[in-house]
Amino acid sequence: MRWITQYLPGEVALELFAARDADAGEQRQMVILARALGHSCFRDGAATPTAFTSPSLTSSSPTS
Template sequence: MRWITQYLPGEVARELFAARDAGAGEQQQTVLLARALGHAYFRDGGRRSHGLHIAFSDLEFADFSIG
């Protein structure tokens, strides 16, 4: 299990809300979140691990705050 605390830009929230409002299911929203976290956390904003593909499996908990 990996605990990740990561800042994501507001555009990610907009993309997630737009997907939800367009009827995207949890699976599709999880893919969007995995892509955003992959870029910000694992690829360090595009500075490393360029070919890395990120997928969530068995996501147990997510907590979001706006600050």
């Protein structure tokens, strides 16, 4: 498992909570996150995906 810590706007959290409250499945929530990460990392006008080279990226594996 890869953990990615990336700032996302509050609107994304609201959309995720609304999906959860509407009994949306994990797949729907993953789509919401993927769209938000894609926008944040690749479509924000940056020439390169800077989110993946910044110190805010944390990659680790659970110890369980």
